[in-house]
Amino acid sequence: MTNPATEPLTIPAAVLDGAREFFEECGSRGCEGTAMIAAAPDGVRLVIPDQRATPAPYCSVEVTLQGKLELAGALRPGEVYVSRIHSHPELPFHSATDNRNPALTHDGALSIVAPYFGLGLRQSFDCCAVYVRRNHQWVELPPGPDRDQVVVVR
16 A cells, blocks of 8 residues: 555555456346455455345446455454455446445545456456545546556556
8 A cells, every 4th residue: 555645545456356356247147246455564455245235237236245354354453445446247337326325435545446347457457537625525437547546556
């Protein structure tokens, strides 16, 4: 993990590969998936909680009570959740539901949306929508220099 005030969050490609595999498995059933990215000075990892999904055409996903308990207990000493990452069935964008249920509310938190049930991650991270939390709102970070100052994939 880096200092969010001075350096971008570096997400290892393996973390996104794990998310993609999970989202594609959910997508094979016509469902979205959701996960959290935890970061500490010694690394970044994916945490997938227990969840319940409604398949297409009315896609939705909800972290169960058990999943919320798992998320609360999953953090290791020195770790914090820095991003939510979830899939959408088609284009990546922050839906009204995403805005109403932010999962993370601290300034600097990220929300990453992977398109096509995670298949977009096969192309590149640039296919994802990325939002940063600033002043109690989600601000979109299109691919390019502004996004690269906040988050990079290695």
